Amino acid sequence: MSGTSVDGIDAGLVDFSNGKIQLVAFHYQPFPPELRQKIHKLSQANQPVLLTDYGSLDSQIGRLFGETALTLLSNAQIPASAIKAVGSHGQTVYHAPETANGFSLQIGDPNRIAEITGITTVADFRRRDIAVGGQGAPLVPAFHQAVFSDAAQARVIVNIGGIANITALNDKPVIGFDTGPGNGLMDWWCQQHYNLPYDRNGNWAAKGKAHLALLAALSDDDYFRLAPPKSTGKEYFSPAWLQQKLSLFPDLEPEDIQATLCQFSADTIADAIRQYAPNTLQTLICGGGAHNGQLMKLLRKNLDMSVTSTAERGIDPDHVEAIAFAWLARQTLNNLPGNLCSVTGAATPVVLGGIYPGKNGLS
Numbered sequence: 001m002s003g004t005s006v007d008g009i010d011a012g013l014v015d016f017s018n019g020k021i022q023l024v025a026f027h028y029q030p031f032p033p034e035l036r037q038k039i040h041k042l043s044q045a046n047q048p049v050l051l052t053d054y055g056s057l058d059s060q061i062g063r064l065f066g067e068t069a070l071t072l073l074s075n076a077q078i079p080a081s082a083i084k085a086v087g088s089h090g091q092t093v094y095h096a097p098e099t100a101n102g103f104s105l106q107i108g109d110p111n112r113i114a115e116i117t118g119i120t121t122v123a124d125f126r127r128r129d130i131a132v133g134g135q136g137a138p139l140v141p142a143f144h145q146a147v148f149s150d151a152a153q154a155r156v157i158v159n160i161g162g163i164a165n166i167t168a169l170n171d172k173p174v175i176g177f178d179t180g181p182g183n184g185l186m187d188w189w190c191q192q193h194y195n196l197p198y199d200r201n202g203n204w205a206a207k208g209k210a211h212l213a214l215l216a217a218l219s220d221d222d223y224f225r226l227a228p229p230k231s232t233g234k235e236y237f238s239p240a241w242l243q244q245k246l247s248l249f250p251d252l253e254p255e256d257i258q259a260t261l262c263q264f265s266a267d268t269i270a271d272a273i274r275q276y277a278p279n280t281l282q283t284l285i286c287g288g289g290a291h292n293g294q295l296m297k298l299l300r301k302n303l304d305m306s307v308t309s310t311a312e313r314g315i316d317p318d319h320v321e322a323i324a325f326a327w328l329a330r331q332t333l334n335n336l337p338g339n340l341c342s343v344t345g346a347a348t349p350v351v352l353g354g355i356y357p358g359k360n361g362l363s
Contacts, residue, residue, distance in 0.1 A: 004162025062109030066116030087329025134346030160289025173342030202294025208259030229345030
């Protein structure tokens with residue numbers, strides 16, 4: 001799994017035997033800076049793209065995904081022959097399901113992954129949901145339902161990557177949608193001023209003071225007035241989007257802007273929970289945002305309930321999405337749907353993804 005923060009690849013080795021879900025091993029592979037820059041360049045909204053750049057990057061990322069899977073297996077001392085399949089989310093470069101001919105585009109050639117590893121690979125999960133009228137996102141709520149549901153406690157799972165999304169396990173059917181920016185805008189602002197990939201622990205944001213007028217301007221966007229199902233991406237909540245908002249406030253200190261961005265993410269997540277899951281008793285956080293102490297502090301201040309990481313329920317917050325795409329690959333191979341219509345807005349449940357046979361075919 002590589003998410004909207006574009007920091008690197010999360011690889012999880014997951015055992016589903018005996019009706020249980022067990023993480024056997026985990027490996028994180030950072031993207032080389034040059035490759036990260038290429039992904040950001042390819043993902044810019046409304047910019048022309050050379051097909052040679054697109055095709056080359058698709059191959060590069062596919063190769064790196066395959067090599068990462070082999071490193072994971074080597075570290076775990078488990079042969080590729082013991083693995084049923086690789087589930088590859090790929091790297092999203094554009095997500096636009098709401099357009100007339102809606103689409104979601106992930107790169108990371110699964111043919112390369114299958115060839116390098118010799119393992120059957122399942123990939124391209126989002127487009128089948130879009131083909132039946134869905135948003136193609138978020139997809140992880142089906143997994144959240146499988147592993148985090150508790151009939152005795154209304155619960156929300158919040159994944160905070162570059163974009164944040166929630167899964168409300170309060171009622172049936174499950175509700176889930178993208179709430180707006182998670183870490184993405186904060187990461188970009190930190191990169192502009194410190195040349196660092198992210199604001200570690202939210203320490204820089206904690207030094208500033210949220211600017212209420214800027215906060216109101218950020219929050220004044222039609223996306224937040226849309227009812228779910230809905231999804232978004234960094235091509236919408238982009239640096240250009242932020243710069244347009246900042247142009248109204250030219251004299252703010254950089255640390256106050258960072259503090260405002262952190263408050264903005266916390267507020268939009270909390271507002272979504274209060275509006276669409278008002279009976280929630282516990283919020284569990286996963287994704288990189290779980291390590292942002294300032295963001296977690298603001299979420300706890302905003303929400304009158306327990307706010308903790310998914311580690312409390314036995315899954316490290318950094319591991320949740322990698323496990324989820326292993327689970328989704330297993331759903332596909334078992335001819336089971338991977339989408340939730342109540343979440344994505346799809347007309348019908350569908351088996352997600354394409355299957356790329358390994359060296360032994362599909363046996």
